[in-house]
Every structure is written in structure tokens, then in C-alpha cells.
Amino acid sequence: MTMQLPANWRLPDEIKRRFGQKGAGKQRAMLAEDHLLLVLHKLPQPGSRQRQGTFFWRNPQGTWKCSEGGEGLPRLNKHLKDYSKAEQQLSQTYSQATLAEDYFQILENLAPICRAAKNMMETLQSAREDVPEDRDLIDLRDWANDLDRTLDLLYTDVKNALEFDLARRAEEQSRLSLESVRMAQRLNLLAAVFLPLTALCSLFGMNLPHGLERSPLGFWIILGLGIALGIITQRWILQPDSKT
Known part of the structure; x- marks a missing residue:
């Protein structure tokens, strides 16, 4: 100054x-x-x-x-x-x-x-x-x-x-981090369950006769069950943990 x-x-x-x-x-x-x-x-x-x-x-x-x-x-x-x-x-x-x-x-x-x-x-x-x-x-x-x-x-x-x-x-960032960890744990659980099955099916090429392959209706039933299972799995993964 x-x-x-x-x-x-x-x-x-x-x-x-x-x-x-x-x-x-x-x-x-x-x-x-x-x-x-x-x-x-x-x-x-x-x-x-x-x-x-x-x-x-x-x-x-x-x-x-x-x-x-x-x-x-x-x-x-x-x-x-x-x-x-x-x-x-x-x-x-x-x-x-x-x-x-x-x-x-x-x-x-x-x-x-x-x-x-x-x-x-x-x-x-x-x-x-x-x-x-x-x-x-x-x-x-x-x-x-x-x-x-x-x-x-x-x-x-x-x-x-x-x-x-x-x-x-x-606090919001901590909550989002915990939510991400929880979702990752569920995805890891799914991978641990289905990854060995997928590997075995790919390795042995399993194609067991079950009778549904002759009916077009069977295809749509299996497709619908797959979609429903996917929706249920998605909701389970995204479902908030009651402890948080």
C-alpha cells in the first residue's frame, strides 16, 4: 500500500x-x-x-x-x-x-x-x-x-x-463405495457358481437329449425362463443391503 x-x-x-x-x-x-x-x-x-x-x-x-x-x-x-x-x-x-x-x-x-x-x-x-x-x-x-x-x-x-x-x-461417496463392493461380491458369487459349470459344458460339449428339442414351444419356454432368471438375478444384485 x-x-x-x-x-x-x-x-x-x-x-x-x-x-x-x-x-x-x-x-x-x-x-x-x-x-x-x-x-x-x-x-x-x-x-x-x-x-x-x-x-x-x-x-x-x-x-x-x-x-x-x-x-x-x-x-x-x-x-x-x-x-x-x-x-x-x-x-x-x-x-x-x-x-x-x-x-x-x-x-x-x-x-x-x-x-x-x-x-x-x-x-x-x-x-x-x-x-x-x-x-x-x-x-x-x-x-x-x-x-x-x-x-x-x-x-x-x-x-x-x-x-x-x-x-x-x-458420506454419499462412502455409501456408493460400499454399494459397489456389495454388488461386486454378488457378481463374484455368481461367477464362482456358474463359471466352473460353463467351463465343463464348453469342454465336454454336453448335449443331452431331453425331448424339448423337438417342440418349438420348448424353445420359447426355455427362453422365457432364461429372461426371468436374468431379471431375478439383476434385481438381486442391485437390491440394497438391509444392513446399509
């Missing part, structure tokens, strides 16, 4: 000395000579590890300014409103999610927002303690605290939903 203080801000040197050369750094509140400076991070964007900072300065007269221009207090309210809108959008996405992939994507976008919101709440709490007479800071601190709690609850709900979906899939 590479951002410097506005050059026209008349801040005490004690505050200016707390900034390095690489940027604003983490979210925090700094007080010196009745000047309050807030370093806050903008709403994290999906897939980006970079954090963009915004400065909010409250001078000894109680006037707020923002490093991005405009009136400071409305800009500070808009800053928190961006987090609130993101929470509402993620909550709506969560309500429509059905797959583990959906929950994982929500968590991936939600995690950096949760961290940023928590740090923002702690920053505003510190500012509230530094300037206890500013009632606007009380409202902002309470708002940030509500956001932090709501986002934390949403993260927990999404994580639980993801774990439940993964457990359900694992």
Missing part, C-alpha cells in the same frame, strides 16, 4: 514521524497535540492482496478531512457503508449458495473483509478512547462493531455450511 499524507495537511511532526517510506501501513489511530489521524483500509477487492489506504484527519477544532477530498465525516461514513454493502451482498450470495464451490468462493472473498473490518473496529475504538467527547466517533465505533460481529457470524455460517456439504459428500 503506497500512499502518502496530503502535502497541505498541517499535522504535528510527532504523527508524521510515525510513517515509513513505503506507505501508510496498518490501520491505526494516532493522536498528537489534539490532532487525530485515522489510517483505514478501503474495502478489499476479490483476488487482490494489495490494501489501499485512506487518511481521515480530525483537527483540534473538530473538523474532519479526508485524503481523497471532500468533507471528512461524510467520507468516513461512506467508508463504513462500503463494508456494509459488501456484507449484504455476501449474505445474499450465501443464501443462494448450494455447492461446496459456492461456499469456498464466498469464504475466499469474505476472509480479507473480516480481517479489515476487525482492524477498522479496533482503530475506531482507539480513536474513541483518544477523543471521548466526539459523539460522531461513538456512532462510527458502534457501527464498525456491528459490522465486525455480523461479518464474523456470516463467516462462521458459511464455514459450517461448507464443512457440512463436504461431510455430506464424503
Whole structure:
């Protein structure tokens, strides 16, 4: 995050000395000579590890300014409103999610927002303690605290939903695996019974006279019995095991 203080801000040197050369750094509140400076991070964007900072300065007269221009207090309210809108959008996405992939994507976008919101709440709490007479800071601190709690609850709900979906899939996969093993066991049993008979019949070419070969009706009877036996065997193989 590479951002410097506005050059026209008349801040005490004690505050200016707390900034390095690489940027604003983490979210925090700094007080010196009745000047309050807030370093806050903008709403994290999906897939980006970079954090963009915004400065909010409250001078000894109680006037707020923002490093991005405009009136400071409305800009500070808009800053928190961006987090609130993101929470509402993620909550709506969560309500429509059905797959583990959906929950994982929500968590991936939600995690950096949760961290940023928590740090923002702690920053505003510190500012509230530094300037206890500013009632606007009380409202902002309470708002940030509500956001932090709501986002934390949403993260927990999404994580639980993801774990439940993964457990359900694992259980279903286990059930299918057991069903496949059971069917394989029955097929092996059939093979163990009929394979030797088939081998013997093929080897000796058994063709015993029984009288049915002279009657066309016998052919259809044997065909029907074969089909019926095949259907019964299929149902037996596919029949669910009562133990499972």
C-alpha cells in the first residue's frame, strides 16, 4: 500500500514521524497535540492482496478531512457503508449458495473483509478512547462493531455450511463405495457358481437329449425362463443391503 499524507495537511511532526517510506501501513489511530489521524483500509477487492489506504484527519477544532477530498465525516461514513454493502451482498450470495464451490468462493472473498473490518473496529475504538467527547466517533465505533460481529457470524455460517456439504459428500461417496463392493461380491458369487459349470459344458460339449428339442414351444419356454432368471438375478444384485 503506497500512499502518502496530503502535502497541505498541517499535522504535528510527532504523527508524521510515525510513517515509513513505503506507505501508510496498518490501520491505526494516532493522536498528537489534539490532532487525530485515522489510517483505514478501503474495502478489499476479490483476488487482490494489495490494501489501499485512506487518511481521515480530525483537527483540534473538530473538523474532519479526508485524503481523497471532500468533507471528512461524510467520507468516513461512506467508508463504513462500503463494508456494509459488501456484507449484504455476501449474505445474499450465501443464501443462494448450494455447492461446496459456492461456499469456498464466498469464504475466499469474505476472509480479507473480516480481517479489515476487525482492524477498522479496533482503530475506531482507539480513536474513541483518544477523543471521548466526539459523539460522531461513538456512532462510527458502534457501527464498525456491528459490522465486525455480523461479518464474523456470516463467516462462521458459511464455514459450517461448507464443512457440512463436504461431510455430506464424503458420506454419499462412502455409501456408493460400499454399494459397489456389495454388488461386486454378488457378481463374484455368481461367477464362482456358474463359471466352473460353463467351463465343463464348453469342454465336454454336453448335449443331452431331453425331448424339448423337438417342440418349438420348448424353445420359447426355455427362453422365457432364461429372461426371468436374468431379471431375478439383476434385481438381486442391485437390491440394497438391509444392513446399509
